[in-house]
Amino acid sequence: MTLGSTQKGKIVESLIAASCILGSDGKLSVSIPLVDDEGVDIIFTPKGGGRSIFVQVKSRFTLTKKGNYRSQIRKKNFSPRQDLYIIFVYYDSEKSQLGETLWFVPSHDFEKNLKGQSKKRKNYIFQSRFTSQQDMWVSYKLKLRNLPQHILQLIKI
Secondary structure (H helix, E strand, C coil), X not given: CCCCHHHHHHHHHHHHHHHHHHHCCCCEEEECCCCCCCCCCEEEEECCCCCCEEEEEEEECCCCCCCCEEEEEEHHHCCCCCCEEEEEEEEECCCCEEEEEEEEEEXXXXXXXXXXXXXXXXXXXXXXXXXXXXXXXXXXXXXXXHHHHHHHHHCCX
């Protein structure tokens, strides 16, 4: 029996959440919505309360033949807002762990960068390479180990 895409997604979301709690030494509080009808998978809040940020996690378990990370978001369900971010992350099945590099993209930047994609497409297509130093997503690249501190800076602890 193999894992389905929903199972894989929930597992990766849990791994991201746990990594952020551990990596922040407990300074981040994590909530998981009961449903994700707003495209929110994880809510990060400073321990004890304060400003929250909302995160949609897009995970991949395979890369393209050229080693690119490629994912998509349905345009009709995507509603950018100031406090919404997207994490694009790779799960390395051979190592049984999250990849060390991910992309952490504010939703408004994501939409702005992809506005030029064909209007006929039903999905926004995100694609980048882990080794790329010049595509439009380079400035959003983070090491997984740096994600908790990056989130803490955003919510200004």
